[in-house]
Amino acid sequence: MDEPFPSTEPLTNQFGSLNDLAHELASHEDLATRGSWRSILDEVSLARSLNLLTKTHDHLIYLFYNVLALSKLLRFTDASNELDSLHDFSSHHYKYETYPQLYLNRSGSMVPFSLRFIHAQLPIKLDLIKDLIKDLINHDYLDPVLVSKLGYIQMQVGDLEGAKGSFNRVETMLNEGKNDGYSFLSEVDFRNLVNRNKTLVYLVGKDYVSAVREYEECIDSIKVLENALERVPTMALNETLVINLCSMYELAYVNHSEIRRTLRIGLHVLLPMILTRPVPGFEVLRIKYERLGSGWRFTRSVETSRQQSSRISAMSKAESSSFDQVKVDISLSPRVNSVKPSKTVAITDHATALVQAGVPVIRLAAGEPDFDTPAVIAEAGINAIREGYTRYTPNAGTLELRTAICHKLKEENGISYTPDQILVSNGAKQSILQAVLAVCSPGDEVIIPAPYWVSYPEMARLADATPVILPTLISENFLLDPKLLESKITKKSRLLILCSPSNPTGSVYPKKLLETIAEIVAKHPRLLVLSDEIYEHIIYAPATHTSFASLPGMWERTLTVNGFSKAFAMTGWRLGYIAGPKHFVAACNKIQSQATSGASSIAQKAGVAALGLGYAGGEAVSTMVKAFRERRDFLVKSFGELEGVKIIEPQGAFYLFIDFSSYYGIEAEGFGKIENSESLCRYLLDEAQVAIVPGDAFGDDSCIRISYAAALATLQAAFERIKKALISLRPAVPV
Numbered sequence: 001m002d003e004p005f006p007s008t009e010p011l012t013n014q015f016g017s018l019n020d021l022a023h024e025l026a027s028h029e030d031l032a033t034r035g036s037w038r039s040i041l042d043e044v045s046l047a048r049s050l051n052l053l054t055k056t057h058d059h060l061i062y063l064f065y066n067v068l069a070l071s072k073l074l075r076f077t078d079a080s081n082e083l084d085s086l087h088d089f090s091s092h093h094y095k096y097e098t099y100p101q102l103y104l105n106r107s108g109s110m111v112p113f114s115l116r117f118i119h120a121q122l123p124i125k126l127d128l129i130k131d132l133i134k135d136l137i138n139h140d141y142l143d144p145v146l147v148s149k150l151g152y153i154q155m156q157v158g159d160l161e162g163a164k165g166s167f168n169r170v171e172t173m174l175n176e177g178k179n180d181g182y183s184f185l186s187e188v189d190f191r192n193l194v195n196r197n198k199t200l201v202y203l204v205g206k207d208y209v210s211a212v213r214e215y216e217e218c219i220d221s222i223k224v225l226e227n228a229l230e231r232v233p234t235m236a237l238n239e240t241l242v243i244n245l246c247s248m249y250e251l252a253y254v255n256h257s258e259i260r261r262t263l264r265i266g267l268h269v270l271l272p273m274i275l276t277r278p279v280p281g282f283e284v285l286r287i288k289y290e291r292l293g294s295g296w297r298f299t300r301s302v303e304t305s306r307q308q309s310s311r312i313s314a315m316s317k318a319e320s321s322s323f324d325q326v327k328v329d330i331s332l333s334p335r336v337n338s339v340k341p342s343k344t345v346a347i348t349d350h351a352t353a354l355v356q357a358g359v360p361v362i363r364l365a366a367g368e369p370d371f372d373t374p375a376v377i378a379e380a381g382i383n384a385i386r387e388g389y390t391r392y393t394p395n396a397g398t399l400e401l402r403t404a405i406c407h408k409l410k411e412e413n414g415i416s417y418t419p420d421q422i423l424v425s426n427g428a429k430q431s432i433l434q435a436v437l438a439v440c441s442p443g444d445e446v447i448i449p450a451p452y453w454v455s456y457p458e459m460a461r462l463a464d465a466t467p468v469i470l471p472t473l474i475s476e477n478f479l480l481d482p483k484l485l486e487s488k489i490t491k492k493s494r495l496l497i498l499c500s501p502s503n504p505t506g507s508v509y510p511k512k513l514l515e516t517i518a519e520i521v522a523k524h525p526r527l528l529v530l531s532d533e534i535y536e537h538i539i540y541a542p543a544t545h546t547s548f549a550s551l552p553g554m555w556e557r558t559l560t561v562n563g564f565s566k567a568f569a570m571t572g573w574r575l576g577y578i579a580g581p582k583h584f585v586a587a588c589n590k591i592q593s594q595a596t597s598g599a600s601s602i603a604q605k606a607g608v609a610a611l612g613l614g615y616a617g618g619e620a621v622s623t624m625v626k627a628f629r630e631r632r633d634f635l636v637k638s639f640g641e642l643e644g645v646k647i648i649e650p651q652g653a654f655y656l657f658i659d660f661s662s663y664y665g666i667e668a669e670g671f672g673k674i675e676n677s678e679s680l681c682r683y684l685l686d687e688a689q690v691a692i693v694p695g696d697a698f699g700d701d702s703c704i705r706i707s708y709a710a711a712l713a714t715l716q717a718a719f720e721r722i723k724k725a726l727i728s729l730r731p732a733v734p735v
Contacts, residue, residue, distance in 0.1 A: 037069040044069075144170045144190060148197055160201075167197035188676065339458045342697075347681070351691035362718040364707045365691045367503060367655070369569040371627075373606075374620040377568060380609035384602045393598045396589050397424025397577070401604045404611040405577055412616060413533075413547040415555060417579045423589050424607075426599050428534045428563035428576030431588070433459050434595075435530055435559045435578055436495065438587035440465040444494035449480040450699030451657060453503045453532070457699075465494065469699055474659055477648055478505040482516045489520070495528050496521065498548060501535040504698045504705040505657040506632075506650020508539060511546040518551045528584075529558045534576070535653040537567035537616050540629050543651035549579075556581055566653075567621050568610045573603040628654045631708040631715055638719050642726065654709045657695065661702035666729050674729070677701050688721035 044066045063082055070078045151166030171194045348366040355361050372378075384390070396402065402419040409415050425431045432455070440446060442464035448456045450469045457467035470488060472478045485496075498517075500509040509517075521527050531548040539545055549558035563576030578588060592598075613620055635656055636649050644662035666674050671687065674680050677694035681704060684690050695703035708715055 037073050040065050040069040041073075144173050144193055147173070148193055151197065164201055167194075167201060170194055170197060335462060335464070338461050342454050342458075347691055347693055351685075360689055361685070362690045362710075362714060362721065364710060364715075364718055365693050365705075367566070367707055367709065368571045369566065369624065369654070369709045370711060371569040371624050373569050373573070374610075374613065376613065376620070377570065377606045377609045381573070381602050381606040384605035389601050389605055391601060393601045393604060395593045395598045396420075397422065397598060398601075398604050398608075401608050401611075402577075404608050405579070408611050409547075409560070409579055413536075413560075414550040415547055415560065415579070421582050421585050422577055422579050423585050423592065424575070424577045424599050424604065425592060426574045426576070426596055427565065428532070428561050429455060430592070430596065431561045431563070431576045431578040432456075432530065432532065433462070434588040434591045435561065435580075435584070436460060436463045436465070437591055438584060439528055439559075440494050443492060445490065445492045447485070447488060447493060447496045448699075449478075449498070451478060451502075451504050451695065451703070452497070452699050453499060454697050456497050460495075466492075468493070471700070474646055474648055474657075474703075478502065478507045478657065479509060479513060480517065482513070482520055485517065486520050489524055489527065491526070493524065493527050495530055497530045497532065499532040499535075500545070501539055501543075501650075501652025503535065503653055504655050504693075504695075505648075506653045506655050507648075508543040508545065508651040511544070514546055514548060515551055518548070518554050521557065522553050527557070529554065531558055531560050533560060533562045534566050536562065537621050538625055538628060538654060539652040540625070540632070540650075545652075559584055564607055564610055567617050567624075568613075569624065570603075570606065570610065573600070573606055575599055575603040575607050627712075628708065631710075631712050632656070634712065635706070635708055635715060635719065638723075642723065654707060656706045656708065657698075657700075657703045658706065659703050663726065663729050668729065677704055680704065684722060684725055688718075688725035690718045690721050 044062045047062060067082045070082065147166050147170050151163040151170075174190050174194050348363065351361045351363045351365060355363070399419055401424055402422040405422050405424075406417050406419060409417055423431070423434075425434065436446065436459045440460065440463040444463075444465040445468045446456070446460035446463075446465050447468045447470060448460070450471050452469070457469070460467040468488060470480060470484055472480055480498075496517075498509065498514075500514075501507065521529060529548055533545070533547060536545045536547075547560060549555045549560050559578055559580040561576065561578050564570040564573060565576070578585060610617070616622070632650060632654070636647060639645050639647050639656065639658055644660070646659035647656065650656060660677070660680055663680060664674055664676060668674055668683055668687070671683050672679075674683055677696050678701075681692055681694045684692060692707075693705040695701055695705060698705060710718075
């Protein structure tokens with residue numbers, strides 16, 4: 001009997017509309033994250049008892065969360081009975097097309113989509129789910145990510161041959177050019193997925209040489225670990241190698257959010273097989289693992305291993321005269337493991353190390369002015385030391401500095417605050433992080449236009465929020481499209497981060513565009529805006545700066561962040577601030593009081609002097625801006641004459657964000673294939689000895705960021721080196 005079309009009429013009960021009930025997944029995900037499995041069972045039971053899940057498309061999500069909860073509670077028979085209801089995957093009841101009003105532009109079966117919610121955590125024995133997996137794989141679902149995930153489940157339950165078959169099917173799909181639009185994989189991401197699957201198979205099969213080879217094929221972003229592997233004397237199995245392999249594997253998956261939840265499966269399968277091999281020195285690693293909060297243990301005698309902890313505890317051995325062996329848990333927090341290291345910091349440190357080793361590298365990676373701090377500011381800091389102003393200040397900052405900031409914001413930005421609405425911190429970076437932590441809850445979404453400053457998404461992850469990246473186009477000066485913003489706002493949207501002038505693009509948001517964005521923001525009561533204005537004084541006429549909080553209706557929902565590092569060349573002084581409604585600023589103040597306490601008393605005295613230089617920093621800042629503009633003009637003209645380069649003229653900050661993607665795919669003699677921004681930057685570091693930052697760090701792999709916070713003569717030399725390095729390369733496609 002055909003199922004009637006689902007009703008969207010609101011129901012007269014405490015759940016509101018059926019649509020809200022069936023598709024409000026956030027509460028389930030939150031309960032699962034906290035391990036509240038019995039609460040999930042209670043919710044599903046209540047919904048079923050009230051006959052609210054009468055449609056197939058509604059009960060699928062609840063069924064799978066129920067399976068997950070039953071499995072976590074070791075009720076495998078009940079979980080299996082639940083899965084038995086999914087017997088006819090070709091039924092129209094399971095098709096998105098049956099419900100076009102609820103699932104626009106979606107096609108195919110909903111069962112695989114639902115399975116994604118539990119694939120990484122399903123500890124049911126092989127004989128209970130193998131038929132389900134085979135049915136899913138044997139159907140013609142041309143989604144490589146899904147097929148890969150099903151392979152991960154097969155590995156979890158001990159079916160290595162089945163997993164190899166699934167992974168082989170993914171590779172065949174790549175070779176045949178089949179993606180079918182389900183997973184929206186680029187060709188590069190598709191190939192990376194195939195290589196990661198092979199890496200996992202080799203690791204499980206203890207073929208470490210092949211595993212490292214495949215790993216090098218797909219992950220370019222964490223060369224530090226690969227370099228560590230190169231220092232291992234041989235590729236023979238040893239403790240150092242295994243620890244590095246596990247770290248490489250973990251970072252590979254953490255850095256790819258679309259399959260991050262598979263990390264637990266891979267480590268679950270990998271480590272038991274490695275640790276059972278009789279190798280001297282491995283007793284220190286041969287331990288039992290416990291899953292936090294659930295009490296599950298890894299036992300070698302069980303043929304089908306149950307799921308282990310996502311926090312694998314690597315154990316190190318310490319020796320002493322009193323004890324034979326002391327084992328220290330050196331595991332890290334999953335929250336920390338989810339955060340990527342800053343590429344700008346990593347590349348800057350690498351370039352610095354090369355310079356210290358005698359290699360004449362030109363460093364254009366860091367966002368740091370090459371000017372000295374203006375003498376008046378420096379003298380104020382020196383006097384603070386001489387006069388004994390070296391003790392703690394109030395946590396929020398001195399009243400003198402906060403008052404000066406209020407005056408600055410009123411006169412220059414047209415926004416009014418009182419000192420208790422200002423919090424001074426150890427740099428604008430701390431101000432931003434504390435703001436994100438203060439206003440975001442687990443599951444909230446932080447909207448970030450790309451290209452973005454590298455730390456924005458990672459700060460969101462530290463707050464257990466989800467970064468939602470909105471791409472922009474070089475043809476539109478990398479400015480956010482208001483229509484795209486409006487289409488991406490959901491009930492989970494909590495924070496929109498804007499940076500103008502922008503790092504890394506140098507784009508400046510016109511007031512009219514900001515007003516359009518403000519009109520969209522005003523429609524959503526939960527949505528706040530963090531306006532990063534650290535580059536406001538480094539701006540080139542005719543562009544002008546507009547503070548978002550100055551727009552009608554935006555003061556109440558805007559957190560304005562600024563500082564002294566960029567405009568006043570005070571990067572090492574570590575001084576920034578946030579201004580906003582007292583409720584939010586007080587929350588940031590609370591976090592800071594338990595973290596760093598107040599900023600340096602000496603730096604705060606220098607900050608007062610900086611704000612006393614005059615409007616927009618006076619002559620001292622305008623002199624630096626004039627030099628930045630001269631450098632910008634030289635580089636824009638020079639790079640604009642290179643073949644295959646796309647460039648826009650930045651209106652602020654001191655960065656160029658240049659599209660070099662036409663050079664991708666070219667074989668560089670003695671180096672290899674240039675596949676992306678990261679490999680091009682490595683090529684330029686090797687060949688031209690110029691350190692710049694790949695665009696993938698900022699969310700746009702087609703570009704490279706070049707900082708022109710260096711002397712003009714240095715920039716001229718750097719350009720000639722880059723030009724010479726590229727002279728043998730020709731664009732792969734016309735521009």
